[in-house]
Amino acid sequence: MKIIILGAGQVGSTAAQQLSREQANDVTVVDTRDEVLRDLQDRLDIRTVSGNAAHPAVLEAAGGGGADMIVALTSSDEVNMIACQIAWTLFRTPTKIARIRSGDYHHRPELFGDAAIPVDLAISPEQLVTDYVERLIRYPGALQVLDFADGRARLVGMRALKGGKLVGHQLRELRTHIPNREVRVAAIYRGGQNVKPEGDTIIAEHDEVFFVAARDDMRAMMKELHTEEAPVRRVVIAGAGNIGFRLARALEDRAQVKLIERNAERARRAAETLRNTLVLVGDAADEELLLEENIDDTDVFVSLTNAEEANILSAMLAKRLGARRVMALINKPSYAELMEGGKIDIAISPQTITIGALLAHVRRGDVVRVHSLRRGAAEAMEAIVHADSRNAPVAGKRIDQIDLPEGTTIGAVVRGEQVIMAHHDTVIEADDHVILFLTDRRHVEDVGRLFQAGTRA
Amino acid sequence: MNLLMVQRILGLMLLMFSLTMLPPVGVALAYGDGHSQPFLTSFLIVAAVGALLWLPVHRVRRDLRLRDGFLVVAVFWICLGIAGATPLLLSDAPVLSFTDAVFEAVSGFTTTGATVIVGLDDLPMSILYYRQQIQWLGGMGIIVLAVALLPVLGIGGMSLYKAETPGPIKDQKLTPRITQTARYLWFVYAVLTAACAVGYYIAGMDVFDSISHAFSTLSTGGFSPYDANLGHFDSAAVDAVATVFMFLAGASFTLHFSALRRQDPQTYWRDTEFQAYFWMVAVVIVGVTAYLLQQREFESLGTSLRHASLHVVSMQTSTGFQTTGFAHWPGALPTLLMMLTLVGGCAGSTTGGTKVIRWLLVLRQGLAELKRLVHPSAEIPVKLAGRAVPQRIISGVAGFFAMYFVVFAILTLLLMMFGVDQVTAWSAIATCINNTGPGLGDVTLNFRDIPDAAKWICTVAMLVGRLEIFALVLLLTPTFWRR
Numbered sequence: 001m002k003i004i005i006l007g008a009g010q011v012g013s014t015a016a017q018q019l020s021r022e023q024a025n026d027v028t029v030v031d032t033r034d035e036v037l038r039d040l041q042d043r044l045d046i047r048t049v050s051g052n053a054a055h056p057a058v059l060e061a062a063g064g065g066g067a068d069m070i071v072a073l074t075s076s077d078e079v080n081m082i083a084c085q086i087a088w089t090l091f092r093t094p095t096k097i098a099r100i101r102s103g104d105y106h107h108r109p110e111l112f113g114d115a116a117i118p119v120d121l122a123i124s125p126e127q128l129v130t131d132y133v134e135r136l137i138r139y140p141g142a143l144q145v146l147d148f149a150d151g152r153a154r155l156v157g158m159r160a161l162k163g164g165k166l167v168g169h170q171l172r173e174l175r176t177h178i179p180n181r182e183v184r185v186a187a188i189y190r191g192g193q194n195v196k197p198e199g200d201t202i203i204a205e206h207d208e209v210f211f212v213a214a215r216d217d218m219r220a221m222m223k224e225l226h227t228e229e230a231p232v233r234r235v236v237i238a239g240a241g242n243i244g245f246r247l248a249r250a251l252e253d254r255a256q257v258k259l260i261e262r263n264a265e266r267a268r269r270a271a272e273t274l275r276n277t278l279v280l281v282g283d284a285a286d287e288e289l290l291l292e293e294n295i296d297d298t299d300v301f302v303s304l305t306n307a308e309e310a311n312i313l314s315a316m317l318a319k320r321l322g323a324r325r326v327m328a329l330i331n332k333p334s335y336a337e338l339m340e341g342g343k344i345d346i347a348i349s350p351q352t353i354t355i356g357a358l359l360a361h362v363r364r365g366d367v368v369r370v371h372s373l374r375r376g377a378a379e380a381m382e383a384i385v386h387a388d389s390r391n392a393p394v395a396g397k398r399i400d401q402i403d404l405p406e407g408t409t410i411g412a413v414v415r416g417e418q419v420i421m422a423h424h425d426t427v428i429e430a431d432d433h434v435i436l437f438l439t440d441r442r443h444v445e446d447v448g449r450l451f452q453a454g455t456r457a
Numbered sequence: 458m459n460l461l462m463v464q465r466i467l468g469l470m471l472l473m474f475s476l477t478m479l480p481p482v483g484v485a486l487a488y489g490d491g492h493s494q495p496f497l498t499s500f501l502i503v504a505a506v507g508a509l510l511w512l513p514v515h516r517v518r519r520d521l522r523l524r525d526g527f528l529v530v531a532v533f534w535i536c537l538g539i540a541g542a543t544p545l546l547l548s549d550a551p552v553l554s555f556t557d558a559v560f561e562a563v564s565g566f567t568t569t570g571a572t573v574i575v576g577l578d579d580l581p582m583s584i585l586y587y588r589q590q591i592q593w594l595g596g597m598g599i600i601v602l603a604v605a606l607l608p609v610l611g612i613g614g615m616s617l618y619k620a621e622t623p624g625p626i627k628d629q630k631l632t633p634r635i636t637q638t639a640r641y642l643w644f645v646y647a648v649l650t651a652a653c654a655v656g657y658y659i660a661g662m663d664v665f666d667s668i669s670h671a672f673s674t675l676s677t678g679g680f681s682p683y684d685a686n687l688g689h690f691d692s693a694a695v696d697a698v699a700t701v702f703m704f705l706a707g708a709s710f711t712l713h714f715s716a717l718r719r720q721d722p723q724t725y726w727r728d729t730e731f732q733a734y735f736w737m738v739a740v741v742i743v744g745v746t747a748y749l750l751q752q753r754e755f756e757s758l759g760t761s762l763r764h765a766s767l768h769v770v771s772m773q774t775s776t777g778f779q780t781t782g783f784a785h786w787p788g789a790l791p792t793l794l795m796m797l798t799l800v801g802g803c804a805g806s807t808t809g810g811t812k813v814i815r816w817l818l819v820l821r822q823g824l825a826e827l828k829r830l831v832h833p834s835a836e837i838p839v840k841l842a843g844r845a846v847p848q849r850i851i852s853g854v855a856g857f858f859a860m861y862f863v864v865f866a867i868l869t870l871l872l873m874m875f876g877v878d879q880v881t882a883w884s885a886i887a888t889c890i891n892n893t894g895p896g897l898g899d900v901t902l903n904f905r906d907i908p909d910a911a912k913w914i915c916t917v918a919m920l921v922g923r924l925e926i927f928a929l930v931l932l933l934t935p936t937f938w939r940r
Contacts (some may be wrong), residue, residue: 026632045615235771
């Protein structure tokens with residue numbers, strides 16, 4: 001597929017990296033900054049074009065005429081929209097994806113369409129991050145929650161704690177603990193080491209356990225790893241920016257939400273719109289303020305300001321002062337890996353979340369999505385089985401007949417509304433969504449090839 | 458530094474290179490010259506060395522860094538010189554010393570076309586074919602060929618490609634994938650070579666000569682299976698074909714490809730560097746023709762024009778084909794032609810020299826400096842085709858020239874230290890560092906009579922010139938090796 005990526009920011013360059021790794025894709029990146037492009041070109045096998053992404057001549061130089069897809073990720077919503085418009089008008093580019101930050105645009109879905117602004121998919125990073133955080137908060141104890149097959153199956157990562165019924169027991173006892181539940185443990189991370197989950201593996205305290213389950217069976221499994229946790233009642237959010245504000249609004253009817261914002265003007269605006277949230281003007285890294293607001297009684301502390309270093313520090317402080325679970329918005333992947341699981345429970349990376357959503361749409365065909373589990377413990381993939389996979393017939397085969405790359409297992413199969421845990425004799429049917437786990441990231445492409453539709457060479 | 462990965466790629470490329478020993482075997486059998494043994498033995502030796510390098514590390518998979526790319530390219534070219542010399546060493550016709558064999562092989566691969574062999578006309582066909590073939594492989598670049606054929610090189614391909622292709626601006630790819638770009642370039646190269654061979658055939662050469670000369674024309678090498686070089690044919694038609702295709706080989710192959718894809722000859726004319734190249738060649742041809750006529754070197758306008766254009770294009774594109782030779786031409790002409798070769802063809806062509814675009818950039822920079830003397834606070838960007846060229850590229854070009862002339866001077870002085878006279882010394886280095894072939898003085902026809910040490914210096918000059926100074930000199934700097 002010929003893909004043009006506009007904007008070589010963090011999301012743009014990571015998307016370029018991931019897409020160009022797959023041999024079938026020809027990637028061209030457009031940006032105005034020559035140095036950034038040069039660095040990118042040195043690292044990746046892509047073409048780069050320097051210039052304004054919304055200019056027809058630049059799009060043409062980037063191969064707009066033959067492109068299958070244009071992904072507009074520049075920092076400006078308007079440039080992204082115009083670029084899609086131009087690509088559609090001049091080149092009839094079939095797929096146009098744009099990152100649109102401003103909520104104003106999203107409130108008017110009628111704006112997007114071939115008759116108006118021809119954007120096939122408008123990605124809102126703020127909304128994605130808000131949804132992600134909200135989902136984490138809804139499941140107390142969860143460290144990572146990923147959706148598969150439109151949410152019919154979910155992958156949850158959580159830390160095993162004393163009091164969980166399965167803690168100290170072998171994995172195979174799970175079946176007697178919660179019979180008739182569709183649950184499969186995908187990966188176990190113990191003290192920085194990857195432990196292969198097998199029947200006789202004993203779950204120890206502090207293990208990070210990743211499991212996949214049908215949506216309705218999640219809570220039952222979570223109880224196996226934790227003592228039953230009270231739902232989240234008290235939330236403190238630092239930063240009333242786009243994400244903080246949206247999150248407060250999403251949570252304020254279910255929990256007691258406090259929103260700390262340093263900027264008085266912004267705090268006032270947030271307070272005017274929110275109904276049940278207590279908006280505080282002050283510094284989230286101010287110990288006095290946190291203590292005053294009973295941080296030691298807080299279930300979740302989330303810092304979502306623009307400054308990631310400040311987020312890290314205030315989250316660490318909140319943790320020390322007694323907040324039960326702390327999360328921080330961290331952009332740099334290296335910081336996120338450093339902090340996660342240490343002083344900070346969960347690092348929220350807008351980049352990873354946006355890219356996950358983006359790639360899910362780019363790879364519409366066969367491999368729908370690839371998620372990295374926390375700290376790169378493993379990769380989770382969702383692939384759709386096509387009836388016409390001529391050169392890689394997966395449909396109609398038993399799982400043990402499929403030639404999977406080393407370290408790859410099929411975890412679950414989603415068939416219609418039904419979630420089936422995979423056994424060696426499960427037969428894969430056409431249109432199944434198959435969820436796979438890979439311990440080695442390099443096999444992502446091999447697995448992709450296995451599920452590739454026959455129409456694409 | 459990723460030495461295991463470097464070793465793996467070197468091994469792989471030597472394995473690939475060993476296969477090129479097989480076509481000469483075919484030639485030996487076809488013409489029955491009974492000379493296939495040296496090539497078969499070389500094939501086994503080179504393949505064995507390649508396998509020995511590759512096998513222990515063939516599972517190593519790591520990304521090739523930019524600096525690894527330089528190392529691979531530099532080391533591989535040195536290996537090529539030795540590996541390519543093997544059949545010449547093993548052969549009993551001609552009998553060559555190690556020095557001479559390496560000189561001849563490097564001269565071929567770098568498309569210099571300077572030879573140490575006299576009596577070419579009596580050599581076996583297979584050896585003659587082999588000399589032409591190595592030029593053809595070296596012209597577009599055997600590493601670029603490897604990038605095109607070995608997808609395992611992956612991202613590393615870009616750093617290899619960058620280190621081997623000439624020109625100051627290398628970030629423009631034809632296609633997003635480097636493998637694809639390399640394939641297109643080789644495709645255009647092969648098509649033009651085939652066209653050239655057909656041209657020679659029509660002009661009256663036999664099949665062997667057509668192909669041989671097409672190889673050395675498109676690669677701008679200049680080897681010929683005859684001592685008298687192109688003069689052997691003494692045919693205006695052959696000269697015309699040679700002139701046209703040498704001129705084409707001196708233009709950027711990226712440009713050829715764009716023109717081919719768009720089916721639009723206007724593409725050439727829109728390229729600033731091509732325009733400059735064209736006018737430069739045209740003006741010099743007219744000047745040289747006029748001077749030759751005026752000095753009565755040749756009788757008619759036609760002959761003057763024929764010999765002037767052949768030699769001017771041959772020197773400008775660093776090919777080094779000769780008919781009458783030009784060393785005995787009157788006045789400033791011999792020196793003028795040597796200076797032409799210093800400029801060379803366009804970036805992205807198979808020519809040597811410093812490339813037209815670099816001169817274009819420094820000259821425009823010089824003009825901008827002149828303007829700045831009058832208008833000290835003026836903002837005067839150097840432009841190419843209406844677009845400002847980043848200062849970084851201009852500094853790069855300036856740095857290149859500085860290095861080029863320093864290396865030039867050092868090598869010339871070294872040559873003179875070994876007892877070579879001044880005219881021979883500077884013209885030998887000029888012809889080697891620019892990958893041209895013929896020089897003046899003692900090296901007008903061949904390099905047989907200069908001392909062995911001088912041959913080694915010339916060999917180094919050829920390699921340094923082919924890799925455009927930086928790639929090889931880089932390995933001598935502490936910066937490169939410091940972790």
